[in-house]
Amino acid sequence: MSKKNIIFRVFIIFIMSFLMLVYTIPWANYKIDVPFSGRDYRLGLDLQGGIELDYKIDLDSARKDPGYDSTVEKEIVEGLxxxxxxxxxxxxINDSEINDASYGNEKHIIVQIPLKGNDTLENSKNIETAKEAIGKVVKIAxxxxxxxxxxADLKERENIAKxxxxxxxxxEPFQVVASKYRLNFENIKIGKAENLDNFKKENGELKEKEINEVKDQGVGGFLIYEKKDDKKYDYIFIEKQPSAWKDAKDSKGRTLNDKYFRKASVVYSQAGQPLVELTFNEEGGKIFGELTTRLVGQEIAIFVGGELLTNPRVNEPIYQGKAVITGQRTxxxxxxxxxDINTGVVPAPxxxxxxxxxxSKIGGEALDKLIISxxxxxxxxxxFLVIIYRVSGFMA
Known part of the structure; x- marks a missing residue:
């Protein structure tokens, strides 16, 4: 083999090795932007670590059903x-883990989400997005x-606070109660405050609780708070005034909710206009028919988790158990x-x-050590190959 051939082959080997390194090394994990590099490595929970979200399943309503048993409970948990x-x-979000757990009489779902790289801000945004999406497992009304x-309406607001x-x-953990009441009732604020005096000036309060004790009286509503440290408080604020909406009930007192609702789907009119079609079960169709007869020319609002999604106007009585919502431009x-409507069709909130x-069980440092090793x-x-086989060993 001539000297020129050897040099040429060594040069080709170096070029190929360099290109392989450029493509295979996870440069993005080290915040290095390299053109034509391979995809980012997803390290998963073991290598990168992550966040664990613990959700309690509210089975109170389900347990009141006469047919409730362990089989039904398992179906609810698996469905969620x-x-x-x-x-x-x-x-x-790949490599997430979703498991159920039991704590006494409570059922929980544990969601573990891996972090992505070392970008704290990006990870924070991803976690908040995941919490928002998962947290929408709530009821429709x-x-x-x-x-x-x-x-009676004002008394009901006081009863909610009580x-x-x-x-x-x-x-019950303060955070659980806060989340539960915000998602199930309107005109309820939850959050964290550093200065309760300023909060009171802005909102007023009828009653406030600190360490389970009633403190003062006001006019704006009911303030329940828990002191976290010297400067921060978690709070639930139930406004004294109810919202502009009330539960839609038929003459028998039945409230139209997820119990009578099946699904929402996209359909198209003959002119090609996108519509949202609502489908009710047989009983729900009857309730909806009575409501639309009584509310012709008025609005029926759809809430999911205490949030108003839409409030279409009723043009005529609807008895067939299906209705369409117009007004969507695309x-x-x-x-x-x-x-968004279908997020309210769940077995339990x-x-x-x-x-x-x-x-991380192994950690990023361990991964670096593995690469170096x-x-x-x-x-x-x-x-070893060069010492034993010289040039042939190097090329091999």
Missing amino acids: KTIIDKRVEILN FKERRTEVTE EAEKEIKSG PEEAKKLAG IYLTSEKTID GLAGFLLILI
Whole structure:
């Protein structure tokens, strides 16, 4: 073999090795932008660590059903896990883990989401997006306009505050109660505050609770708070005035909700206009028919998790158990509304109880050591081959 051939082959080997390194090394993990490099490596929970979200399943309503048993409970838990898995998958979060757990009489779903790289801001945004998507596992409710505020309505607001306080006193975590009441009732604020005096000036308060004790009286509503440290408080604020909407009920007192609702889907009119079609079960069709007869010319609002999604006007009585919502300008807009409505069709609501960071079992440092060890091993083999076989060994 001539000297020129040897030099040419060595040169080709170096070029190929360099290109392989450029393509295979996860440069993005080290915040280095290299053109034509391979895809980012997803390290998963073991290597990168992540976040663990603990959701409590609210089985109170389900347990009141005469047919409730362990089989039904298992179906509810598995159904919720499937829903959460689909929502996490839509967010393009791979390698997540979704498991159920039991704590005494409570059922929980544990969602573990791996972090992506070392970008703290990006990871924070991803976690908040995941929490928002998963946390929408809540109930749907149909409501009509409130024409007046009665003493009974005001009393109901006070009872809501008392029930929330009662649950906290019974040992239910403050965060769980806060999330539960915000998602199930309107005109309720939750959050964190550093200065309660400023909060009171802005909102007023009728009653406030600190460490389960009633403190003062005000006019704006009911303030329940828990002191976290010297400067921060978690709070639930139940406004004294009810919202502009009330539950849509038929003459038998039945409330139109997820129990009578099947699904929302996108359909198209003969003119090609996107519409959102609502489908009710047989009983729901009858309730909806009575409501639309009574509310012709008025609005029926759809709430999911206490959030108003849409409030279409009733043009005529609808008895066939199906209705369409018009006004969507694009198919994407119709799909979004249908998807948001369907988030309220769940076997049971869930509420976030805790959030904690998961340490990596192996860790990024260990991965770096593995890469260095691999390169060192490769170099040792290369040196051995060169010593024994000279140039032929190097090319091999």
